[in-house]
Ligand SMILES: Nc1ncnc2c1ncn2[C@@H]1O[C@H](COP(=O)(O)OP(=O)(O)OP(=O)(O)O)[C@@H](O)[C@H]1O
């Protein structure tokens with residue numbers, strides 16, 4: 234039998250089995266239970282995909298298995314939840330981070346001039362070190378006397394205790410501007426020093442043409458303006474955000490989480506991963522360690538507690554809508570789908586997952602970045618030799634992966650308890666998804682995620698119905714992985730090496 | 731070494747030493763590539779020709795020595811920066827991107843938006859086959875077609891210098907002819923440093939040669955002198971004895 238007909242036969246066989254299984258379950262469970270379980274499966278699948286998409290993107294290009302992905306998912310949830318529930322902490326930190334960023338972003342402007350300096354080799358070696366130390370000192374001074382915990386804690390207390398009234402009522406007054414301004418200023422100086430250090434003054438092996446600085450000026454200038462703005466409104470902004478329409482506030486939370494994930498990812502890649510590309514096992518250990526650091530940091534700021542983020546108004550009104558139009562109009566919390574009652578927020582998560590999938594496909598197949606990524610998966614050296622800065626592409630891809638994880642996190646936050654371990658299940662399931670789908674394949678990640686989601690949902694359903702242990706549902710995903718690995722070691726959509 | 735016109739060299743590789751891991755691959759390689767010419771690098775398998783090209787483009791940066799391109803020292807700079815100065819690299823073994831279509835392979839090579847549109851007529855005139863294969867994924871091309879695509883890719887942006895590594899490798903004789911024509915046409919506008927085992931092809935194309943042996947430059951000069959020097963060819967390019975015979979036959983048929 235030639236391999237093509239064999240493949241076709243196997244395909245038909247699997248499709249037949251699948252149809253039979255679906256029909257069997259449908260007949261057994263009845264329409265209502267079947268549909269509501271189906272939607273649970275799709276919801277879980279979407280969440281798994283959000284984690285797996287970033288994992289597989291990063292692994293495909295960079296061979297980095299990011300064990301901190303689950304923590305980044307969690308961090309995305311926390312950031313979004315904070316902004317949605319009580320943005321005091323976010324606004325309190327914004328001037329610091331923005332000012333620091335503005336300083337660092339000066340790098341491309343000053344680098345060509347610093348490189349051109351004629352200084353002795355000794356000084357060349359010493360200068361970056363001195364600058365780094367000074368940067369650290371400036372950073373520490375910027376925070377002296379600033380009670381970061383109280384900023385975080387007020388937010389926490391407000392978020393947990395006040396469902397009624399103004400969550401900002403308990404806030405203690407903040408430092409007056411006349412002294413506070415020094416803090417973002419010091420952060421800016423710290424960023425500048427980092428810019429100096431990382432430019433390696435006098436090191437002529439580097440290459441930085443002196444292009445017109447117009448475009449390069451845009452980024453630091455914009456950040457400085459934002460710094461000034463956020464310094465001025467650091468107290469009043471929280472209140473106006475909370476007065477905002479809840480749906481809009483949720484949309485902004487999503488944007489903020491994604492932006493945060495992107496920047497965070499870029500910073501992690503540049504500072505922690507880049508120096509380790511020559512030692513791949515160290516990267517694995519580093520990301521594992523990073524996941525603990527992130528978790529501990531979150532516990533330190535917000536205590537090891539569990540929070541429940543309230544759903545945005547569009548999904549919050551009690552009552553069941555009979556149609557999508559009615560739901561959108563009333564903001565009902567559930568909707569009737571062929572007799573089954575499905576929480577509307579689940580539809581949102583499913584839609585988010587599908588939108589992400591389409592976005593990833595679009596980027597990979599239709600944009601230059603996608604072309605570079607697909608070429609780089611095969612031969613990064615050749616891509617570099619064509620004049621493309623592969624290092625920068627790695628940074629962007631890692632940042633995009635983390636942004637996807639953060640998007641998953643904030644998407645899941647109104648649906649899952651927000652707590653420091655919330656990403657762990659998704660990390661594991663995301664890894665299994667990637668293995669099933671095929672390392673590096675985003676279509677595989679989507680199909681794998683949906684298979685796992687269904688397995689979990691229907692596993693749970695049967696475990697409950699037949700009073701079996703719920704561990705069956707969890708085990709089912711691993712069993713699927715084993716079956717896939719035995720029959721197709723490269724994963725469903727993976728390419729043979 | 732031999733006659734050089736200072737100031738007219740587009741590329742000067744000056745006594746470079748390159749390590750791969752702890753292996754000392756290039757021990758002392760020097761190459762001069764005068765502007766507007768084809769210079770060929772000869773040497774046995776494993777002599778270090780490919781490594782020399784990779785050292786120039788920055789994929790295996792040299793630890794010692796200088797590389798001067800267009801009056802600027804480029805050793806130690808990052809590969810993408812070097813490429814962007816106007817150097818195109820055609821790797822050996824047809825390293826095209828298999829997951830990308832012919833079109834995408836060519837588009838990816840753009841350095842400025844619209845590079846490909848500007849050059850497409852020129853490219854398709856040199857390699858008419860590529861026009862027909864435009865939409866096919868790279869892994870559906872035959873070996874020869876991949877080789878053409880690899881060369882075509884380096885023609886998309888404006889390059890001052892092309893580094894071409896064994897373009898005739900594994901091509902049928904008729905395709906070798908076509909490739910030679912293409913390279914000759916290219917040399918009208920671009921300086922070329924060529925690595926080529928096929929001595930006939932090398933000797934017909936190049937004005938200058940450099941012989942590398944065991945990681946060292948052992949001889950360089952004008953191609954017309956090398957053709958006369960059968961001992962030298964025999965000594966360093968042992969494998970090409972047959973090529974020499976073929977050459978003599980050709981000379982006979984010409985006379
Ligand atoms: N990655 C590597 N690690 C160790 N040694 C290498 C590596 N790449 C090349 N070498 C060695 O460097 C030497 C020069 O290799 P290079 O590819 O430059 O030869 P070449 O002249 O291009 O040969 P050919 O004509 O066969 O293409 C060879 O002895 C080869 O074994």
Ligand SMILES: [Mg+2]
Nearest residue numbers: 779780781822
């Ligand atoms: Mg070679």
